[in-house]
Amino acid sequence: MDVDSLIKHWAEASWYNLGFPGATDIDYSPLGPTLGVLLNNVGDPGVRGVALNHTKDIELRVVRWLADLFRAPINDRWGYVTSCGTESNLYALHAARSQHPNTIVYHSSAAHPSIPKAVQLLGLDHIVIATGPEVRSGEMDYGDLDREIQRHRDRPATVVATAGTTMTEAFDDVREITRILDSLPVRRRYVHVDAALSGVPLGLEDPAARPGLDFEDGADSIAVSGHKIFGVPFPCGVVITRAHHRARVAQASYTGSPDTTIGGSRSGHAPLALWWAIEQLGAEGLRRRAQQSRALAAYMLGRLEAMGWDAYRQHPLGFTVVLATPPPAVTGRWVLADGGGGYSHVVCMPGVTRERIDGFLGDLAAAAAPHIPSPRGEPQPAPA
Numbered sequence: 313m314d315v316d317s318l319i320k321h322w323a324e325a326s327w328y329n330l331g332f333p334g335a336t337d338i339d340y341s342p343l344g345p346t347l348g349v350l351l352n353n354v355g356d357p358g359v360r361g362v363a364l365n366h367t368k369d370i371e372l373r374v375v376r377w378l379a380d381l382f383r384a385p386i387n388d389r390w391g392y393v394t395s396c397g398t399e400s401n402l403y404a405l406h407a408a409r410s411q412h413p414n415t416i417v418y419h420s421s422a423a424h425p426s427i428p429k430a431v432q433l434l435g436l437d438h439i440v441i442a443t444g445p446e447v448r449s450g451e452m453d454y455g456d457l458d459r460e461i462q463r464h465r466d467r468p469a470t471v472v473a474t475a476g477t478t479m480t481e482a483f484d485d486v487r488e489i490t491r492i493l494d495s496l497p498v499r500r501r502y503v504h505v506d507a508a509l510s511g512v513p514l515g516l517e518d519p520a521a522r523p524g525l526d527f528e529d530g531a532d533s534i535a536v537s538g539h540k541i542f543g544v545p546f547p548c549g550v551v552i553t554r555a556h557h558r559a560r561v562a563q564a565s566y567t568g569s570p571d572t573t574i575g576g577s578r579s580g581h582a583p584l585a586l587w588w589a590i591e592q593l594g595a596e597g598l599r600r601r602a603q604q605s606r607a608l609a610a611y612m613l614g615r616l617e618a619m620g621w622d623a624y625r626q627h628p629l630g631f632t633v634v635l636a637t638p639p640p641a642v643t644g645r646w647v648l649a650d651g652g653g654g655y656s657h658v659v660c661m662p663g664v665t666r667e668r669i670d671g672f673l674g675d676l677a678a679a680a681a682p683h684i685p686s687p688r689g690e691p692q693p694a695p696a
């Protein structure tokens with residue numbers, strides 16, 4: 313196997329990938345030598361177990377850092393590093409079902425496919441809530457949520473909010489969801505926030521200046537991905553819950569650690585990489601780079617508007633620019649995510665530079681010239 317040429321191939325491909333939201337600005341190569349060690353955080357992160365080749369102390373630091381960021385109650389918090397955002401969501405809905413076996417799950421039509429997948433795996437009932445009222449927003453329609461919960465008030469409600477929907481990066485407002493549950497009132501409730509994409513950048517903002525997101529806003533659990541904002545070079549995630557939702561296990565297993573997690577054997581390298589990013593950048597560094605991403609998204613939108621190309625940003629705190637899907641000459645080269653309905657998106661994750669955006673816009677202008685109306689509204693002649 314020619315590792316060097318594989319690495320070269322991946323580096324070239326990554327330049328043109330503007331659609332998948334993985335940050336590429338953090339250098340994890342100093343952790344390279346740890347690949348020579350098997351690190352297995354089997355079972356509960358809080359119980360060391362019999363073997364010593366693990367990183368549970370570091371995993372607990374990662375969990376504590378995120379629990380603090382998301383204002384989880386000091387005396388009622390738990391969490392672990394998962395294999396991906398999907399596992400984080402599965403764990404959360406598993407916790408919701410343990411709490412309220414008869415619950416109905418409400419999630420919007422813009423929820424990530426991992427939510428209906430978890431619903432199906434757990435055999436739960438669910439109701440899909442519309443987005444809107446503006447069709448292209450992707451944010452949950454709170455009026456529809458209110459009506460549907462009211463209609464099924466005899467059953468406990470599990471509401472899944474998304475912080476950063478996949479196509480438009482809409483934020484479902486957890487404070488608004490809490491207000492609806494309070495007003496009905498529904499006491500047997502569970503609120504999970506799928507914040508795989510945007511939880512960390514949003515959580516770093518002043519709570520008064522961002523949509524409701526965290527435990528103080530009413531969440532019972534929050535999921536984040538590790539390979540998106542942190543750019544960890546392999547899939548991983550984190551789930552943070554209230555501790556009293558933790559799966560109860562009668563006995564520690566042969567591993568010496570209670571089997572409270574979905575995965576049994578779990579990566580010890582994932583907590584290492586997550587802590588590396590958190591320690592290298594700190595909250596200040598992470599906040600600064602989120603602001604750079606938003607500034608780049610604003611720059612890109614401004615240039616698309618100047619070209620007359622249909623585009624928008626759903627929220628000023630997002631990194632995502634939604635645009636009318638470019639012609640095949642452009643999408644054959646640049647990897648965007650096509651959401652259907654004639655729209656695609658670019659996510660200005662850390663590591664996406666102005667140079668890359670300019671390269672994309674240059675290709676778009678060249679391929680699209682015949683389609684773009686001139687300032688007077690007349691089609692411009694195609695270049696000879």
Ligand SMILES: *Cc1c(COP(=O)(O)O)cnc(C)c1O
Nearest residue numbers: 396397398424476506508509537
């Ligand atoms: C990426 C993402 C997921 C799934 O995470 P994986 O790590 O790919 O399993 C779930 N929800 C949202 C909103 C996401 O952006």
